[in-house]
Amino acid sequence: MKQFIGLLLAVISIACGSETNKKTTEVPSGQKTEKEQPATVINTMEDGLFFGYTNEPGTVILLLDSDSIQQPKHIKNVLSAAGVVLHVAFTGTQKANDQDSGRQNYFNFSNSGGHRYEVEKATLPNDQTVVLCTDAFLKQHQALQFDSKTKGTLANDLRSKIERDKGRTIKRSAVIATVKEKVKIALVEFEMKGNQALVVLAAITPTKISYKDFPAEYDEMSTWGVDDGGDFGFEWFTISTIFENKGSFEMVTDWAGAEGTTVEYLKEENGKLVTVKKAYRYTAPL
Numbered sequence: 001m002k003q004f005i006g007l008l009l010a011v012i013s014i015a016c017g018s019e020t021n022k023k024t025t026e027v028p029s030g031q032k033t034e035k036e037q038p039a040t041v042i043n044t045m046e047d048g049l050f051f052g053y054t055n056e057p058g059t060v061i062l063l064l065d066s067d068s069i070q071q072p073k074h075i076k077n078v079l080s081a082a083g084v085v086l087h088v089a090f091t092g093t094q095k096a097n098d099q100d101s102g103r104q105n106y107f108n109f110s111n112s113g114g115h116r117y118e119v120e121k122a123t124l125p126n127d128q129t130v131v132l133c134t135d136a137f138l139k140q141h142q143a144l145q146f147d148s149k150t151k152g153t154l155a156n157d158l159r160s161k162i163e164r165d166k167g168r169t170i171k172r173s174a175v176i177a178t179v180k181e182k183v184k185i186a187l188v189e190f191e192m193k194g195n196q197a198l199v200v201l202a203a204i205t206p207t208k209i210s211y212k213d214f215p216a217e218y219d220e221m222s223t224w225g226v227d228d229g230g231d232f233g234f235e236w237f238t239i240s241t242i243f244e245n246k247g248s249f250e251m252v253t254d255w256a257g258a259e260g261t262t263v264e265y266l267k268e269e270n271g272k273l274v275t276v277k278k279a280y281r282y283t284a285p286l
Contacts (some may be wrong), residue, residue: 048137049252050075051263051279052114052130056106061130062094062114064104064279072115077138079131079241081126083145088117088132104260104281129254129263129281131241141243141250143177148239151175154186162188162202162209177239182206182229183249185242187234197223199232201266203249203273210249212266212273225257232255250276259284 007191052061061078063069073090078084096113104112106126117132124130133141154173163170168190174273177185183206189197201212214232216223223230240252240263250267265277 011126043200047265047277048134049265049277050132050227051252051277051281052117052132053104053109053281054106054119054124054130055109056126058126059119060109061088061114061117061119061124061132062109063102063117063132064114064129064281066114069115074134074136075115075117075132076135077133078117078119078124079133079143080122082148083143085138085143086122086124087120089120091116091118096176101286103283103286105283111125128238129240129261129279131279132254137285141245144242144244144249146177146179146183146239148177151184152180154184154188158186158204158209162200165209165211166190166198166200168198169239171232174234176234176237177242179242179249183242185239185251187232188239189232189234192218197230197232199224201237201253201273203251203268205249208271210268210273212275225259256283 050063051065052063054061063072063075066072069075073095075090076087078086078088092115094113094116097111100113101108152175154170154175159170159173160254171189171191173186173188174183175186182205184202186198186202186204187201191197195218197216197218199214199216201214203210214224218230220230222228224232236256238254238256241253243250245267246267250265251273253264253266255262255264260283261281263279263281264275266273267276268274
C-alpha cells in the first residue's frame with residue numbers, strides 16, 4: 001500500500017511539474033512570438049514619420065495607410081526634397097469613390113481615400129513620395145539640406161575601400177546626394193558572381209561607411225523589380241530627405257519601379273542602413 005501511495009504521489013508531482021513548465025513557455029492566445037512579429041511597422045504615432053503623395057499641383061497630400069493613424073492632426077510638417085521643413089494643415093479624411101483605380105498617384109488623387117493635408121505657401125513635386133512628420137519627431141531629428149544632383153562617380157580610394165568591404169569588384173557607381181561635401185550617399189553596382197547581382201546604397205562620412213544591400217538573382221526581364229530588364233536603374237532611386245539624430249544619419253529613399261514605388265526610412269546601425277519603416281505606393285499605368 002505504501003508503495004502504491006508513493007508511486008501515486010510521484011505521478012502527481014511529475015504531472016504538476018509538466019503543467020508548470022507548459023505555462024511558462026506557452027504563448028497567450030492571439031499573441032505572436034518574436035519571430036512572427038512584423039519586420040517593419042507602418043504608421044505608428046510613436047515614430048512620428050509618415051509617407052504620402054500629392055495632387056497634380058503639389059498643394060494637397062493624401063497619407064498612405066491612413067487607417068492606422070488615430071491622431072492625424074498631430075502631423076504638421078512635410079519635408080521638401082532639399083530638406084526644408086514646410087507646414088501642413090490637416091483638413092479631414094477623403095473617402096475613396098467608385099472610380100478609385102487603387103493607384104496612389106496624382107492621376108487618381110481625387111478618387112483615392114486617406115487623411116488629407118494642405119501644404120501652406122508652397123508646392124511639392126507630384127511624382128515622388130512625400131515625407132511628413134510630427135513636431136515631436138523634429139525635436140529629435142534635424143532635417144538636413146542636401147544636394148540631390150548626381151555628383152559623378154566615387155573616388156578611387158573610396159572604391160577600393162568598398163570593394164574590400166564587400167569582397168567584390170565595382171562595375172559602376174554614382175553619388176546621388178551630398179550634405180555639405182562631408183557626407184555622400186552613393187549607389188554602387190558590383191560585377192556579377194555567377195548569376196548573383198548586387199547593388200548597395202552607401203552612406204559615406206569622413207569616419208565610416210554604412211551599407212544597405214540589394215542582392216538579387218539576375219534575370220534579363222526582372223532582377224530587382226518587375227520588368228526592370230536586369231538594370232537596377234540608378235536614375236529611379238532618389239533620396240527624399242536626410243536627418244541627423246544624435247550624431248548619426250538617417251534618410252528616406254524613394255525607389256520607382258514599373259508598377260510602383262518603394263519608400264523606406266533608414267537609419268545607421270553598426271555599419272548597416274537598417275529599415276525602420278517601409279511602404280509601397282502602387283502607381284502602375286492603366
